[in-house]
Amino acid sequence: MVMSKQKKKEYAKAKNAEGREKWLASIEEAIADNNVPWRKPWKGGLKAGMPVNIKSKRAYRGGNIWGLFISAMSNGWTDLRFGTRKNLIEKGYSVKGLTNGTGVGVALFKPSKFTVTNEETGEEEEKRSWISRWYEVWCVEQCEDYKPPTEDEEEESIPPHDLMQHFDTYVDSQKLKVNRGGDKAFYSPSQDYIGLPVHEAFTDPVGEVNTAFHEAAHSTGHKTRLDRPITNSFGSSAYAMEELVAELTSMLTVLHLGGDFNPDLVAEENANNMAYLKNWLTACREDKGKALSMAFSEAQKATDYILDTIVGGDEE
Numbered sequence: 049m050v051m052s053k054q055k056k057k058e059y060a061k062a063k064n065a066e067g068r069e070k071w072l073a074s075i076e077e078a079i080a081d082n083n084v085p086w087r088k089p090w091k092g093g094l095k096a097g098m099p100v101n102i103k104s105k106r107a108y109r110g111g112n113i114w115g116l117f118i119s120a121m122s123n124g125w126t127d128l129r130f131g132t133r134k135n136l137i138e139k140g141y142s143v144k145g146l147t148n149g150t151g152v153g154v155a156l157f158k159p160s161k162f163t164v165t166n167e168e169t170g171e172e173e174e175k176r177s178w179i180s181r182w183y184e185v186w187c188v189e190q191c192e193d194y195k196p197p198t199e200d201e202e203e204e205s206i207p208p209h210d211l212m213q214h215f216d217t218y219v220d221s222q223k224l225k226v227n228r229g230g231d232k233a234f235y236s237p238s239q240d241y242i243g244l245p246v247h248e249a250f251t252d253p254v255g256e257v258n259t260a261f262h263e264a265a266h267s268t269g270h271k272t273r274l275d276r277p278i279t280n281s282f283g284s285s286a287y288a289m290e291e292l293v294a295e296l297t298s299m300l301t302v303l304h305l306g307g308d309f310n311p312d313l314v315a316e317e318n319a320n321n322m323a324y325l326k327n328w329l330t331a332c333r334e335d336k337g338k339a340l341s342m343a344f345s346e347a348q349k350a351t352d353y354i355l356d357t358i359v360g361g362d363e364e
Contacts, residue, residue: 068182070153071115075340078118085117086295087320089310090303092205097303102131102139102188107304111344112154119152120187127196130154130185141191151184206306208253214305214358215260221357224267233259233315235266237278242267245315255313258298261354262314265297266290268350276346282318289343291319296347301354 078084090097098107099116108116108130120128130152133143157180163172188194219226225241234243242263250256269276269290276293280286295311302309311320 066182068155071111071155072340074115074118078121083118083121085114085121086292086299087311088121089312090299090308092203092303092306092308097128097203097306098300099128099130101135101185102129103135108154110155110348111341113300114344115154116152116185123187123189125187125189127187127189127194129188131188132183132185136186136188136191141188142193143186144192146186146190148184150190151186153182154185155180155182203306205308208257208307211257211302211305211307212260215257215264218264218354218357222267222273231315232317233263234317235263235278237266237270240267240270240272250313250315252310252313254308254310255315257307258302258309258311258313259315261301262294262298262316262319264354265294265301265347265350268297268353269293274346274349274353289339291321292343293346293350295319296344297350297354300347300351304351304355305358 075084099113099120100107107113116128116130119125131139133146136143136146161174161176163174165171166173218224219242225239227241227243228246230243231245231249232243233245235241236243242260244256244260244263247256250259266278268274269278276290277286278290280290298314299309299311314320
């Protein structure tokens, strides 16, 4: 039986709602178990860096990243290459056993054009919007003929020294001041400068990198950059929101650049305070994940902003 145009729209709407609900449920479960990827150490390089599409070899973006990370963590996958059944077949993998519901849902956003009638003039006007479609993808490790990458295919993590040079590039491009001293890290929106402990104060060079990009993430919210509300009191939902954006941005930026990420080494006070952040995140259930989606979106924007100044923002 051929579906009518209206039935197709209703079906697509229902599938989108189902996909979004599953995505939110997986993240809520991870939050409840204190098992979120931005609170876990991650190694840079091919096998344990960013989730990528096996066909395009491009990193996933926005909320898709976190859904894939969480699925990988819960299933023990370390090879973060994903694809639709068609993608996997094209790459020579067997899709036997990869039935509907055994993969991970990802959203693909496409531009859409439509016309509306101007009530005042009676003329038709073209409008632009974005539509989302949910697809199911599978990790290559789910394929029965999966073989891990060889050593030649794997990549070494970028040394912390090189990553700090990337940080310096960002700082110089934004005319930011960096003051070294003390035992805490922070960003001052009013004076637009980053405070970092001296290099020798960091017991692990990875900690210096992660801390530097955490503060760089905060700086993207300045009114002359992305203009986020970043002057908030500790404990407020807005404070938690900004802290989450900084955590996500730091992780995305460092992994995009090929470095190692360890949130426990970030020197900013309260940066890893799970108590207030968990309370705020559980409230996302009331708005069906809109606040969480906004945090992911803002983090993606901040990551793109930083990468644009460093490597031209060529990841998609």
